[in-house]
Amino acid sequence: AVTRRASGTALTLLHGSNLGTCAGIARDLGTEGEEHGFAPSVAPLDTYTEKLAHAEGPVVIVAASYNGRPTDDAAEFVASLENLAPGSLTGLRYAVLGVGDRNWAATYQRIPTLIDERLTAAGAVPLLERGSADASGDFGGVVDQWTEDLWKVLLDEYGVAIAGEAAGPAPEAEGEGLYELEDTSESVLGGLAERHGVRPMEVLEAYELVDTDHELGRSKRFLRLRLPEGVTYRTADHLAVLPRNPEALVQRVADRFGLDLNRTVRLRARRRSRGALPVDRPLTLRRLLTDFVELQDAATQEQVAVLAEHTSCPPEKQPLTAVATADPETFREQVTAAGLSVLDLLERYRACELPFERFLELLPVLRPRHYSISSSAAARPWEADLMVSLLAAPHRSGEGTFRGIASHFLQTVNAGDVIQARVLPCSESFRLPEDTAVPVILVSAGTGLAPFRGAVLDRHHTGSTGTLLCYFGCDHPDVDFLHREEFEAAEAAGAVSMRPTFMHAPENGARFVQERIARESEEVWAVLEAGGRVYVCGDGRRMAPAVREAFMAIYRERTGASDEQAVAWLAALVGSGRYVEDVWAG
Structure with missing residues (x-):
């Protein structure tokens, strides 16, 4: 067989990554690059700030956004792109894979898109179209397909045709004993632990x-x-x-496919795939389904199409086919927003004859x-x-x-x-200033209080004082005022000023954090006027937008600004790192 292989061509792989996803993909590409004959190097984007023109060989960039801004290891690189002159990157071949979550529509793929546009404007030529991997969609499938296309283009341009050769046994080394001990993982979970670095x-x-x-x-x-x-x-x-799937969920799979969960199997991948389960050792089906696969993710359109292909019964094939071929918005409404998993659909459409092995292939690796x-x-x-x-x-x-x-x-x-x-590591912008003279406002609800407990305990431990207002929302003071005694001790020591709100026991009419912030607007405004910083953690669907609106309302009230001016003011605070969110969609 004739195939193509690079002969030591340099390949530069750069990542912008806060939570490790993009860095992991870049490292995987480095490993695959070696197998294809390239000489890869993997590094954060910031190490190539104003040095991209000197990169060796083609450049592959895997990048994400953090609240629409560059990740911590890419901030300097992205800022430097504004200084690129037209033609300064002529001759550079590059590719960009963007990682994001479509739930954050306002900033989805903002940084990967910006990188792609700036490189092209400077004369660099893309190897292939920018990839857009959506964490709320078929993430693994998109990454796999883009990667496959990338290697095809790279080997077409930089590879040489070689004839396949059968690998013979290695010659016996003289003087070596029969056995060699190698360290290996203690458990069947070793491959999964290695993949995630846990x-x-x-x-x-x-x-x-x-x-x-x-x-x-x-x-x-x-x-x-x-x-x-x-x-x-x-x-x-x-x-x-790294969690484990609950027994009841695993049993649902066993019931749908008629499995004996105590059956011992060995799962081997017939071909290379980024999404392949890292298992090649004997284990029970119970262990496989408990420790290795995501069973509850919302199904993707591609997965529903596979279910339709394996359904011959017309009354059930028709609705599956309709969903699989629906426009993206309809699919999002019917499946994604409803949180319907592949397992949910298999239970709903009993006539689907999807084999269990094919079911496993559809499932992402447990994350x-x-x-x-x-x-x-x-x-x-x-x-x-x-x-x-x-x-x-x-x-x-x-x-x-x-x-x-x-x-x-x-x-x-x-x-x-x-x-x-x-x-x-969290984003550097989410760390409180070391200078305790800088006034700070913390805003959270429920377990969003977690990082702020650490910050308050830091100050209490070191004996630090200064303006630290901690707005915290919960249900009732006698029920879920988390770590109350610790916070009261820290407050007594001058490390923090606690500002709790209780939804079911409101004080002075404030049931939510944004209402207490509005009620104490004079003090809040004084903090902002003194160059203070705001940190928000918790629910991103309801609380975070309401808190933003509360701060903009204070600005309008104090300055007479218009709605548009208030939006611009808050955007400037965010841009300068004085208003920082660590929120989730829930």
Whole structure:
């Protein structure tokens, strides 16, 4: 067989990554590049600030946005793109893969798009069309297809035709013994742990933070983990936790496919795929479905098309085909927004004859979930605390209850157990200023309080004082005022001024954080006028927009500005790093 292979051609792989996804893809491309005969180098984008013209060989960029701004390892690089003169990158061949989440429509793919446009304007020539991988869509499929297209183009341009040769046995080395010991992973989870970079962490404490016997009590669990030797964190960093699927969800798969969960199998991939499960060792089907695959992700349009292909019964094939071929907005409404998984659809359309092996192929690899570390790195650098809300709500499809995979997994964890996790740095802009003379406003609700607990404990531990207003929303002071005694002790020491709001026990009419901010507008405005900073953490669907509006209302009230001027003012605060959000869509 004749194939193509590069002969040592340099290949520069650059990433802009806060949570590790883009860096991981770049490293994977580096490994694949070596297999194709390239000489790859992998680095953060900032290491090529104003040096792109000197990059060796073609350049591949994998980048994401953070609230519409560059990631921490790409900020200088992106800023420098404005200085590129037309023609300054003539001769450079490049490709861009953008990573984002379409739920954040206003800033989706903003930075990858900007990079692509600036490089083209400077004379660089794209190898192929920019890729757009959507974390809320068929992420793995898009990355796989774009990667396949990338190697085809690169090998067409830089490869040479070679004849395939059968690999013979390696000649026996003289003087070597029969056996050689190699270190390998202890468990079948080794490949998955390696892929995600997680390590075992012992659970030191696990208990409920909320009075769940109260009618308003919604579970929020506290976990304290011992960090492995050599692992450190900084206050406000994240912990990525690799969860396990609950038994009831795994049993649904067994029931649909008629599986014996105790059957021992060995799963081998017949061909290379980025989405392939990292398993090539004997394990039970129960272990495979519990520890390796995502069972609850909303189905993609491509997956529904596969279900339709495997359905011959007309009354069931027709609706599946209609959904698979619907326009994107209709599909989003009927499947994505409803949270219907492949398993949900298989249970709804019983006539579908999808084989179990094909079902596995459709499923993404189980991924870690990110939680803000709630402890103080100054006070307890060897331990990391978490506060985890139990996610349980009526399913958006109207059928049954939706339960969060990770939050339910962490509900089952007890002291003495071991979980797989890794520390991930938060955005540098989300760290409180080291100068405690800079006034600060913290705004959160529920477990969004987590990183702010760490910040308050930092100040309490070091004896720091200064203006630190902590607005915190919860249900009731007797139910879920999280870590109340700690915060009251810190307040008594002058480290913080707590500003709680209680939805079911309002004080002076304030049920939500934005209402208390509005009520205390004079003090809030004084902080802003003094160059203060605002940090918001928690729900991005309702709370964060309401808090933004509260700050803009204060600006309009104090300055007489128009709505448009208030929007521009807040945008300027965000742009300067004085108003920072770490929020999630929920």
